[in-house]
Amino acid sequence: MLEIKNLHVKLEDEDKQILNGVDLTVEAGKVHAIMGPNGSGKSTLSYVLSGRDGYEVTEGTAELEGENILEMEPEERAAAGMFLAFQYPVEIPGVGNMTFLRTAVNAQRKARGEEELSASDFLKEVRAKAKTLQIDAEMLKRPVNVGFSGGEKKRNEILQMAMLEPKLCILDETDSGLDVDAMKLVADGVNALRDEGRGFLVITHYQRLLDHIKPDVVHILANGRIVKTGGPELALEVENNGYAGILAEEA
Amino acid sequence: MALPEVKQSATEARLSALSLPESGCLKAAREAALSRVQTMGLPSRRDEYWKYTKPDTLVQADAPKAAVFNADEAPMFSAFERLNIVFVDGVFDAEASDDLSLEGVTIDRIEDICCKDIHWAKDLYGVLEARGQTPVERPLAALNTAFATDGVAIRVTGKVSKPINFTYVHSDENSDAILHHVIRVETGAEVTILENGPAASRFNKCMEIDIADGGKLHLVRAQGRDHERRAATHLFARLGTESVFKSFTLTVNGVLTRNEAVIELTGDDAVAHIAGACVGDGDFHHDDTVFITHDAVNCESRQVFKKVLRNGATGVFQGKILVKEGAQKTDGYQISQSLLLDEDSQFLAKPELEIYADDVACSHGSTSGAIDDEGLFYLRSRGVPHAEATDLMTLAFLAEAVEEIEDAEIAADIVSRLEGWLARRR
Numbered sequence: 001m002l003e004i005k006n007l008h009v010k011l012e013d014e015d016k017q018i019l020n021g022v023d024l025t026v027e028a029g030k031v032h033a034i035m036g037p038n039g040s041g042k043s044t045l046s047y048v049l050s051g052r053d054g055y056e057v058t059e060g061t062a063e064l065e066g067e068n069i070l071e072m073e074p075e076e077r078a079a080a081g082m083f084l085a086f087q088y089p090v091e092i093p094g095v096g097n098m099t100f101l102r103t104a105v106n107a108q109r110k111a112r113g114e115e116e117l118s119a120s121d122f123l124k125e126v127r128a129k130a131k132t133l134q135i136d137a138e139m140l141k142r143p144v145n146v147g148f149s150g151g152e153k154k155r156n157e158i159l160q161m162a163m164l165e166p167k168l169c170i171l172d173e174t175d176s177g178l179d180v181d182a183m184k185l186v187a188d189g190v191n192a193l194r195d196e197g198r199g200f201l202v203i204t205h206y207q208r209l210l211d212h213i214k215p216d217v218v219h220i221l222a223n224g225r226i227v228k229t230g231g232p233e234l235a236l237e238v239e240n241n242g243y244a245g246i247l248a249e250e251a
Numbered sequence: 252m253a254l255p256e257v258k259q260s261a262t263e264a265r266l267s268a269l270s271l272p273e274s275g276c277l278k279a280a281r282e283a284a285l286s287r288v289q290t291m292g293l294p295s296r297r298d299e300y301w302k303y304t305k306p307d308t309l310v311q312a313d314a315p316k317a318a319v320f321n322a323d324e325a326p327m328f329s330a331f332e333r334l335n336i337v338f339v340d341g342v343f344d345a346e347a348s349d350d351l352s353l354e355g356v357t358i359d360r361i362e363d364i365c366c367k368d369i370h371w372a373k374d375l376y377g378v379l380e381a382r383g384q385t386p387v388e389r390p391l392a393a394l395n396t397a398f399a400t401d402g403v404a405i406r407v408t409g410k411v412s413k414p415i416n417f418t419y420v421h422s423d424e425n426s427d428a429i430l431h432h433v434i435r436v437e438t439g440a441e442v443t444i445l446e447n448g449p450a451a452s453r454f455n456k457c458m459e460i461d462i463a464d465g466g467k468l469h470l471v472r473a474q475g476r477d478h479e480r481r482a483a484t485h486l487f488a489r490l491g492t493e494s495v496f497k498s499f500t501l502t503v504n505g506v507l508t509r510n511e512a513v514i515e516l517t518g519d520d521a522v523a524h525i526a527g528a529c530v531g532d533g534d535f536h537h538d539d540t541v542f543i544t545h546d547a548v549n550c551e552s553r554q555v556f557k558k559v560l561r562n563g564a565t566g567v568f569q570g571k572i573l574v575k576e577g578a579q580k581t582d583g584y585q586i587s588q589s590l591l592l593d594e595d596s597q598f599l600a601k602p603e604l605e606i607y608a609d610d611v612a613c614s615h616g617s618t619s620g621a622i623d624d625e626g627l628f629y630l631r632s633r634g635v636p637h638a639e640a641t642d643l644m645t646l647a648f649l650a651e652a653v654e655e656i657e658d659a660e661i662a663a664d665i666v667s668r669l670e671g672w673l674a675r676r677r
Contacts (some may be wrong), residue, residue: 050632053624078634090629094647100630103643108634143647144629160633 001199002026002049002168007060009041009048009224018044020224021060026168029196033210034203035235036221037243042203043087045221046172050084051077064168078104079111081167085157085174092144097156100144101126105163129162133189150177151185158189169193170201175209187212207239220246258292261310262390265293268312269398275365280377284396287381291390300387303567303599304509304538309391309483314427314453317479317506326418327447327473327668331660333416336403340421340451341428343401347418355409356442361402361431372404375433379459379487383513387542392485392511395457399431406435407466411442414661419448421477426451432458436466436494443469443658449477449505460488462496464518470498471661473668474505478535481507492518492547499656501665502529502537503672509538516543516550516578526555526655528665530672531564538567539587545578545608554585557652559645561592571603574611581606583613590648591619592641642673 002025009019018041026032036042048055049062051074062070069077092100106116117125130140133155145153154174161169171190175183190213194200202213210218210232218234219226220243228234228246238246254262266288274281293310294301308315336358337347343360351358364370377396383389405415417432428451436442440463450456462468474482482505488496502508514523529537543552558566568587589598598619606613622644630640646669653669656662 052628052632073637074628074631075634075636075640078632084632086629090623090625092623092626092629092644092647094650095630095643100633100635100643103639104630104633104635107636107639111634111636164633 001028002062002064002201004062005060007048007062008058009044009055010058012054012056018055018224019048022221022224022226024219024226026199026201028167028199030216031194031200031202031213033215033218033235034201034221035205035218035238040221041224042221043172046084046170046203049170050074050082075107075111078164078166079108083161083164083166083169085154085161085169085171087173087176089145089153089157091146093146095144097140097142097144098126101160101163104160108164126163130159132192133159133162134185135159151179151182154178154182154186155189158186162189162193167197168199168201170203172203173205174202175204175206183209184212207235210235222247254292258295261295262288262292264312265310265394271397272400273365276368276370276373277361277365277376280373281397283381284377284393287384287393288390288397291388291393293390293394300540300569303569304507304536306509308481308507309453309455309509314425314451315481316424317421317452317477317481318424319421320449320475320477324671327664328414328416328445328661330664333414333445335416335418337418337420338401338428338430338450340423340426341401341430341454344420353411353413353415355407355411355440356415357406357408358415359404361399361404364404370404371406371435372433375435375459375461376431379461379489380457380485382515383487389485389511389513391455391483392457392487395429395431395455395485399429399457402431404433405442405444406437407440407442408437409440414443414445416445416447419446419450419454421449421451421480424452427453429455430457434458434460434468436460436462436468438463439465441467443471445661446470446472447475449475449480450482452480454480454482454484456482457485458487460486460496462488462490462494464492465494466491467495468497469657470496471656471665472500473665474500474502474508476504478504478506480505483509484511486510486512488513488523489515489517490521490523493520494518495522497524497655497657498526499652499665500527501668502527502531503668504531504535505537506534507536509540511540512542514541514543514552515546516552517546519547519549521547521550523551524553524555524655526553526652528557528649528652528669529566530559530669531566532562533564535560535564536567537565538569540569542571543573543583545572545574545581545583547578549580550578551582552584553655554587555652555655556587557649558589558598559592559649560589560596560598563595565596566598567600568598568617569601570615571605572613572615574606574608574613576607578608579610581608581611581613583611585615586651587617588648589619590645591621642670645673646670
């Protein structure tokens with residue numbers, strides 16, 4: 001599904017290389033976790049894949065179902081099936097959450113040549129999905145992420161993911177700012193979306209999220225490269241021993 | 252002090268193109284206003300109050316030509332019930348207008364007042380305009396009082412069941428209209444007044460509003476899409492105890508628009524909200540100049556102005572809150588913001604506070620900036636195309652001003668016009 005080969009990325013404004021040859025394949029139906037110390041390039045990888053400005057790809061490729069996504073605009077990547085759940089979802093005053101969601105859903109449908117969702121069908125669907133994520137009607141009426149708690153913001157991200165039904169879900173440190181109950185709720189939302197046609201890339205610092213979202217594969221990213229890949233046990237090893245041993249092995 | 256020669260000759264040239272209308276009971280007011288114009292002289296860029304806006308085409312003897320715009324959309328506020336009063340190039344059109352009788356209100360043409368020896372409007376016509384000449388001179392308003400050729404006097408005595416709507420039609424490329432309305436809202440009475448349309452090639456409009464104790468007036472105006480038109484409007488309002496005045500103005504394009512509002516809160520617990528949203532392209536120049544005087548205790552004023560400017564458009568905001576001695580517990584709020592959609596556009600702002608009371612809460616803020624990149628990326632990452640995401644954020648930016656409109660139906664009409672303007676870019 002997602003195939004990244006030898007990806008090199010630097011910051012556009014400064015001569016600073018962040019990713020130094022990332023190779024990664026995420027198969028449909030699988031959950032891949034990426035762990036790594038601060039500054040290793042985890043968030044950069046998610047931003048580059050979703051098309052954020054400020055990064056320059058100097059080498060390598062990234063394809064989603066055979067399509068080169070690096071040359072696409074962010075909205076084209078979204079329509080192609082890419083979704084990034086932000087670590088810090090942006091507040092957008094004045095834009096209603098429902099208006100935004102409906103615009104996004106219909107924009108993607110339009111881009112894919114599908115019929116737009118009617119107002120009543122949209123409402124029905126969003127209410128049902130919001131209910132499972134314990135998002136109340138009042139929250140849906142508010143401006144996007146404005147005044148939301150950390151947990152509400154993350155639940156709102158998962159609601160968007162549920163409504164947009166992407167092929168590849170990237171979760172950038174979704175556990176940050178969440179208490180145990182909120183994390184369980186968010187993880188349940190993610191797990192409900194797991195199916196054979198959808199791939200996940202879960203970026204996290206901690207094992208605790210992976211207690212709830214069981215990964216199939218765990219990667220360690222350090223110094224802009226994937227230095228080790230293993231099964232779920234690799235996350236436990238990091239939890240118990242930190243990254244020092246792995247980094248020493250790599251050196 | 253004698254006027255500088257350049258100003259004097261420009262003023263004389265303009266005045267020579269005009270003649271005082273037959274005036275009846277308004278004769279004294281018109282002559283006094285003419286005298287004010289002659290003393291002040293018409294504005295020039297050298298006047299501090301016109302520093303950011305070039306008034307040349309507003310004061311020159313003949314109006315510049317402005318092509319008549321063929322609108323491809325229904326007139327604003329036409330979708331809901333209202334009493335419609337139509338002016339074509341500044342002249343009342345009885346045939347196009349509705350019957351002017353409505354419970355709780357009397358409406359007379361200025362022309363009809365002029366035929367009478369006594370009329371309530373005589374005590375208001377030119378009075379608030381004259382009061383509003385200090386500390387800042389507003390000669391275009393005095394010119395209006397002297398030479399207005401049409402307009403209406405509205406006396407509101409009860410709660411009026413539907414809005415009174417002025418439709419201003421521009422049908423002649425060389426029309427030069429001067430309209431003057433006076434409105435008296437009696438104790439406890441309430442009315443909504445709407446205005447829309449491009450009016451004329453050049454439009455000079457003055458509205459004097461006197462709101463008695465407990466009276467309420469909601470004013471929503473929309474200045475239309477004729478791009479070549481020029482307009483100078485003055486709004487003078489005096490508010491009595493516990494009265495409420497709320498005004499919102501939408502301006503969509505227009506090569507030159509100067510909207511002045513001079514509000515006096517003279518009764519305790521009065522509330523005045525003055526808001527505006529404007530969107531413009533290219534040689535669009537839009538100036539909001541507001542002067543609010545707090546002269547009683549426990550009054551509230553809000554100024555909320557938002558401008559969206561693109562392709563080299565210019566926005567101006569000059570807003571002042573004056574809190575007089577004794578106007579304790581004043582709550583004054585002023586915000587003016589512009590969203591610059593490109594680097595060629597500019598916003599010039601002069602926010603001011605002058606406070607002589609010690610127990611007040613006044614704040615002001617003025618900013619200009621571009622679309623927030625973070626927000627834009629967030630929307631795009633969800634599949635919203637760039638242009639649509641920009642529109643969403645632009646409307647969100649304008650929302651604070653539009654929220655000042657109390658009536659949801661009217662606000663929705665305003666939003667749909669803004670959406671139309673945004674869509675025309677694509």
